[in-house]
Amino acid sequence: MDRIRIRGGAPLHGTIPIGGAKNAALPLMAAALLTAAPLRIANVPDLADIGTMVELLRSLGVAADIGPATGAAAGRVVTLDGGRVSDTTADYELVRKMRASVLVLGPLVARFGEARVSLPGGCAIGTRPVDLHLAGLRRLGAEIEIVDGYVLARAPTGLTGATVVFPQVSVGATENLMMAAALAAGETVLENAALEPEIVDLARCLATMGAEIDGAGTARIRIRGRQKLAGGEHRVIPDRIEAATYVMAGAITGGAIRLPGADPALMEAVGDVMARTGTEVAADADAVTVRRDGPLTAVNVATAPYPGFPTDAQAQLMAVAAIAAGTSVLTETIFENRFMHVPELARMGADISVRGNHATVRGVAALRGAPVMATDLRASVSLVLAGLVAEGETTVNRVYHLDRGYAGLVEKLAACGAEIERIRG
Ligand code: UD1
Secondary structure (H helix, E strand, C coil): CCEEEEECCCCCEEECCCCECHHHHHHHHHHHHHCCCEEEEEEECCCHHHHHHHHHHHHHCCEEEECCCCCCCCCEEEEEECCCCCCCEECHHHHCCCHHHHHHHHHHHHHHCEEEEECCCCECCECCCCHHHHHHHHHCCCEEEEECCEEEEECCCCCECCEEECCCCCHHHHHHHHHHHHCCECEEEEECCCCCHHHHHHHHHHHHCCCEEECECECEEEEECCCCCCCEEEECCECHHHHHHHHHHHHHHCCEEEEECCCHHHCHHHHHHHHHHCCEEEEECCEEEEECCCCCECCEEEECCCCCECHHHHHHHHHHHCCCECEEEEECCCCCCCCCCHHHHHHCCCEEEEECCEEEEECCCCCECCEEECCCHHHHHHHHHHHHHCECEEEEECCHHHHHHCCCHHHHHHHCCCEEEEECC
16 A cells, blocks of 8 residues: 655745645536536546546446546546436445445436435544435435435435425535435525535536526525536636645645635635634735744634634644644534544644544644554645654555545645655555
8 A cells, every 4th residue: 555755844835736626526526417418527636536436427327538637736627428327326335435425316316216325334534424415305305215225215206396404514415405406396495505615616517507596605595496407517616625735734834835726715714723823824816825934823723614614624734733832722513533633643742632522732842753544534634744844754654545635745745845755555
């Protein structure tokens, strides 16, 4: 298995282009199941999770054409043609690799009147059930049962619009329901919908395909269903979590990095938190910039649904807090088991204690390199960030987690002066 070796100490200076958002691209690709006409999606990042979604869509009979990669962050054009879908079963082997596979459920049952999608099962960052997805689809008239670990959804005469009140904000459930409602008869209103920019991006794409949607980006989304949707063309929004990760890289190493392609409007909470640490995050015409010259200061931060501080940037912030002067308290409110980076950061000399969903981080003068491993994507990258500033050598194992969400991570950091390499085998 590949590893990443880092020799810490170099402040990063340079330019890192930001790619398309993984979490926007995955639902957009699932939306191709809603139509028999081709959907052309540009700025799709070159990531393992995208490969898994392609594999899943192909297993259902979607024809997928993947354009060439045009540089580390330029992304690919993916054309998906759902004209000959031959299967409505999403197999366990693919769903277990990537939870977002469950996003095919809504489109399949809406268009074909049936779907059989494996339950995602356990996940490193918590139990992550799909009850909100299922309850919402039931409100639209789907009959749902769980048989042998699979969700069986049926709506032989089609779905019917309804009001769905989510008891809890869920990005994935909002997306699944928006897609299903786009082919349901009549009007659907989603209440307490997620506000994430990826939801707005999906709504824009569905609108291009002919759906009538208002309110995406607010807590109430109204969708008037159509009998058929057309194909279309869409460009994926920039990845705000990739950008936030490189902001943290600038902060932790005390460098200055330009992030062309990043959208500052999607990163306000991250910018505010970083300002409190003594890091300047600014925007010019086509890039977000990050710079830290002075000392790092501790911060208290709680993760929250958008527009709050993203849970997907919590582990990276913790690496920064580990060397900030003073005591930071980081509170995780979205997932119940998202502190798996803590024992690994501790092996590098961080002083962190966890109580419930609060991590108290007492800043230390320096971290020390160590062999480390992590169990999920964002935890892994927090160890890379810690390695960039640690004294001596850090080896991060289980690089496949990083491949799920960071295109060209090693190359991008090396281009800014980091001593980092990927060791194959
Ligand atoms: C998406 C993102 C993920 C991010 C998360 C929160 C994608 C592909 N992934 O995940 O990177 O960390 O949003 O911003 O976009 N929940 C339930 N029942 C459900 C669904 C969710 O209880 O049916 C709970 C989850 O366990 C979690 C919370 O709701 O505690 C939020 O999860 P959700 O917003 O659904 O996350 P995902 O869409 O899975």
